[in-house]
Amino acid sequence: MISYIKKNQRSVKLALLATVLGLVPITLSAQSFKLSNGEGKLMVTGTSSLHDWEEVAEQKSGTLQVDVTGELPKITTLKFTVEAESLKSGKGAMDKNTYKALNTDSHKQIVFQLSSIKEISPVTSSSNKYKVVANGNLTIAGKTNKIELPFDLTVNGDKAILEGKKGLKMTDYGVEPPKALMGTIKTGDEIEIHYNTIWKK
Structure with missing residues (x-):
């Protein structure tokens, strides 16, 4: 009876050990990256009744977690943040109008948070x-x-690159397209976000 109990205890321990060891590769396979603020570029472009315009985000941060052990990678975490008042056009008056439209006194950041992956190929x-x-x-x-x-x-070793573009409408976010010179210069509602971002471990 005693030998039977000891044998069962050894079996349970071996099963637990196998379970733990089996989980180790899964844990180690998840690679975490941080968005590199000093590299890559995130830019917003748009139009106006006078000329096209662009603004570059000078302060951005984020986290990315990818599991690359399978046939296709699994993105488990993706979040990036842009400090709204770090958007710069090179024109002080335009930047001031942008911050007013974005109400940066109350809303300091622009944030994207992943909920799920729809497609990956x-x-x-x-x-x-x-x-x-x-x-x-x-x-x-x-x-x-x-x-x-x-x-x-x-995904290449200790670095990941995320690049693309996305069209949006300012009014979808309650943002009134900025105007200048007593309303004679009007900004178009449609904008496009261009991102070529570098993420590092």
């Missing part, structure tokens, strides 16, 4: 590049909308 010309469509929540000027965010993801 390999780019045939590259072994470590994938086309992705992510579902998530985008918050601008305090209003949050669900969006689909398309991008190409490249």
Whole structure:
């Protein structure tokens, strides 16, 4: 009876050990990256009745977690944040109008938070590049909308690259397109976000 109990105890311990060891590769396979603020570029472009315009985000941050052990990578975490008043056009008056439209006194950040991955497929010309469509929540000027965010993801060792573009309407976020010179210059409602971002371990 005693030998039977000891044998069962050994079996339980071995089963637990196998379970723990089996989980180790899963834990180690999840790679975490941080958005590199000093590299890459995130830019907003748009139109006006006078000329096209662009603003570059000078302060951005984020986290990305990818499991690359399977046939296709699994993106478990994706969040990036832009400090609203770090959007710079090179024209002080335009920047001031932008911050007023975004109500940056109350809403300091623009944030995207992943909720799920809709699609992911390999780019045939590259072994470590994938086309992705992510579902998530985008918050601008305090209003949050669900969006689909398309991008190409490249994972190469200790670095990941996320690049693409997304069209939006300012009015969808309660933002009135800025005006200048007593309303004689009007900004178009449609904008486009261009992102070519570098993420590092």
